[in-house]
Amino acid sequence: MAGNAPVVIAIDGPSASGKGTVAKRVAQRLGFHYLDSGALYRLVGLAAERARIQTADEPQVARLAEALDVRFEGDEIYLNQELVTDVIRSEQAGVAASEVATLGAVRQALFKRQRAFREPPGLVADGRDMGSVVFTDAALKIYLTAEPEERARRRYKQLIAKGMGANMAALLQDIQARDERDSGRAVAPLQKSSDAHLLDTTNLSVDEAVEQVLARYAAATQVS
Numbered sequence: 178m179a180g181n182a183p184v185v186i187a188i189d190g191p192s193a194s195g196k197g198t199v200a201k202r203v204a205q206r207l208g209f210h211y212l213d214s215g216a217l218y219r220l221v222g223l224a225a226e227r228a229r230i231q232t233a234d235e236p237q238v239a240r241l242a243e244a245l246d247v248r249f250e251g252d253e254i255y256l257n258q259e260l261v262t263d264v265i266r267s268e269q270a271g272v273a274a275s276e277v278a279t280l281g282a283v284r285q286a287l288f289k290r291q292r293a294f295r296e297p298p299g300l301v302a303d304g305r306d307m308g309s310v311v312f313t314d315a316a317l318k319i320y321l322t323a324e325p326e327e328r329a330r331r332r333y334k335q336l337i338a339k340g341m342g343a344n345m346a347a348l349l350q351d352i353q354a355r356d357e358r359d360s361g362r363a364v365a366p367l368q369k370s371s372d373a374h375l376l377d378t379t380n381l382s383v384d385e386a387v388e389q390v391l392a393r394y395a396a397a398t399q400v401s
């Protein structure tokens with residue numbers, strides 16, 4: 178245990194499961210900080226593309242991750258002073274993120290950066306390995322998922338709302354490929370750890386999912 182370290186709620190799960198939206202709302206409701214760890218991998222992917230470094234070049238990409246000049250300001254994200262909030266949400270950036278995320282040295286470089294988000298009064302962190310690697314002593318671990326077709330529908334709506342192009346069949350394929358890469362990699366693969374609560378949101382609204390997480394958090398912190 179981390180002694181008096183601020184409490185953490187870890188929400189992990191596959192691509193487009195809605196973890197980001199749910200995690201952000203849970204953080205708002207509790208007045209906690211929020212870490213979108215996927216954004217860090219997306220930023221590293223984008224930084225590699227900008228620097229014309231191959232996503233498989235482990236030492237070079239790790240160096241980029243180490244030196245990443247990133248600023249989170251409310252809902253906006255800046256990379257080297259450039260506003261990249263929407264740029265990193267493209268499917269292409271998602272694919273690059275999941276490629277650099279397979280590299281152990283990159284994950285290591287981002288480890289400390291992620292832990293630094295743990296500040297009072299608490300943190301809600303979403304990603305793939307929040308509960309299994311980065312915040313193993315989280316007070317509550319949630320594995321949030323949904324059927325692939327529903328996830329493709331959610332991602333479609335998200336991209337269209339941002340004015341980006343999207344194609345359902347291609348999105349479903351991307352999601353399945355990303356699931357495979359994220360679950361099959363050697364380092365910190367995506368998997369539900371035995372101490373995580375499974376939350377299948379296929380038939381849940383965002384509000385219902387948020388309530389379920391809050392209820393589990395209340396239950397988890399009540400008896401101790």
Ligand code: CDP
Nearest residue numbers: 192193214215216218274275278304305306
């Ligand atoms: O929004 P979506 O779930 O599609 O992706 P994301 O959470 O922004 O993460 C993008 C990619 O970064 C994922 O496909 C993972 O490969 C990687 N990632 C990771 O490996 N570990 C994390 N803690 C978060 C993201």
